Amino acid sequence: MIPFNKPYLTGNETEYIEQSVKSGKISGDGIFTKKCHNYFEENLGFSKVLLTTSCTDALEMAALLIDIKPGDEVIMPSYTFVSTPNAFVLRGAKIIFVDSRNDHPGMDEDAIENLITNKTKAIIPVHYAGVACDMDKIMNLAHRYNLFVIEDAAQAIDSKYKGRQLGTIGHLAAFSFHETKNIISGEGGMLVINDERFIDRAEMIREKGTNRSAFFRGEVDKYSWVDIGSSFLPSDIIAAFLFAQLEQLNTIQSRRREIWNNYDQKLRNNLVFKEKIRLPNIPKYATNNAHMYYIVCSNKKDRQGLLKKLKDNGVLAVFHYLSLHKSTFYKDKYKGEALPLSDHYSDCLIRLPLYYDLGTEDQNKVINLILDFFYKNI
Structure with missing residues (x-):
């Protein structure tokens, strides 16, 4: 049988996993998590990234960051994976689905404006097959109506829109490193933060609603529960696998x-x-x-x-x-x-x-x- 997908190993995955284990810290934000963060920020030009356990988790973090509440409306394509709406439905949002384009399965950007109401909170463009939505049209609408844009870039690593990396254009973006993607870690994802006002809170949400990350950087003398959140950060073993992929x-x-x-x-x-x-x-x-x-x-x-x-x-x-x-x-x-x-x-x-x-x-x-x-x- 010729399979639909077959995970590819570059050769360094198990070596890096062993290094992570021997470092004595295999929970989140270990040495390989930092290596991955540096790679994305320095090599691909992302402003601020946080590895997550999945793209689903990154989308759920995004929904929390923009304070989705019951009654808010969120516009996204109907032709997408269930994780895209789930993240917002969990917070009580009403999903407003938009049709696909005639020439591509991605969302019809020209159909978005007619769906905007005074309850609309965000637009979620999904870069289907790694091919960019028309982000100028979407961002212009977002600015005109004061909406958030969260790029679902699950399939879009190393893909660009008018020379800009996908994931760097909206306020936030979510990537996947599931085994079916170009770059993999089995399960895994990443939140990209392009709006500085979300950086501090994103770290707290990712760390169960605590300021633990600030504590380990020496910015506070003890950490405590300061916000809602969950355990969104991946094991450093996952990051070790991912870093071997990023190198190639x-x-x-x-x-x-x-x-x-x-x-x-x-x-x-x-x-x-x-x-x-x-x-x-x-x-x-x-x-x-x-x-x-x-x-x-x-x-x-x-x-x-x-x-x-x-x-x-x-x-x-x-x-x-x-x-x-x-x-x-x-x-x-x-x-x-x-x-x-x-x-x-x-x-x-x-x-x-x-x-x-x-x-x-x-x-x-x-x-x-x-x-x-x-x-x-x-």
Whole structure:
């Protein structure tokens, strides 16, 4: 079986984990957590970062930082992972879902303004497949209506918008290092803080609502409970694994882009797909971090048929999100309009295998199975 994903080891993960253990401190904010923080701030230009146990936790911290309260409204795409709305629903927010774009599964930026009310507190752009939303449009709306912007950059490491790293544009941002992402630590995430007013409180929320971090820096003579919070910081063992990955970021990204480009060139050169399938679109303002390669079938029947053909021939490809406004949990709460494009991607999108060790022979097998399916079903 050609898997959908296969975690990649750079070679230093276990060595760094051993170093962390021998340091005598494997709880949060150890030596490798600091190394990771320094890497992100010095190499990628993030203002302030805090590693978390997941992107979900980073989003929950963001919801706390902007003081989401019952009755607040938060605008985000319906075509996203459940962690995006969950962080805000936990604080009592009402989720206002926006449709996807016609040319990309990301949120339709032009549909946001009509959804803004006097209860709107924040916009949550999700950089689907690591491809940037139009952040100028979103930030202009945020400034005009005095809203917060929290970038869900779970898939967007090493991706840019008009030359700026994704995650550096909104007030806050959340990243994932789950094993399916480009850079991994098994589970893991990161909160990026671009607005200085949130830095001190973010540290407290991450440390169970205490000023423990300030205490260890010698800024206070004892630490105490000063705010709400939880245990959001990861073990230094997780950070040790992550740092080994970060050291090889350019190598990993180069290989992933090579695989992505091979899919794109060989599929795009077949004219049969003009009406049967759509391939990824990268807007001119965005870069491609090769997080995923997806195809969009013209209908659900073709999607199901192709998934079956791939599986029957030893290839695990997968569909992605189901529209959250139609989810079991939220469908009775959703009072908005139909979101046909989100539903279309839910019914028709397929993610193809893409991981560092995917060999050319295996990748060509995936490509040829797709070609064979559609040529036989013209």
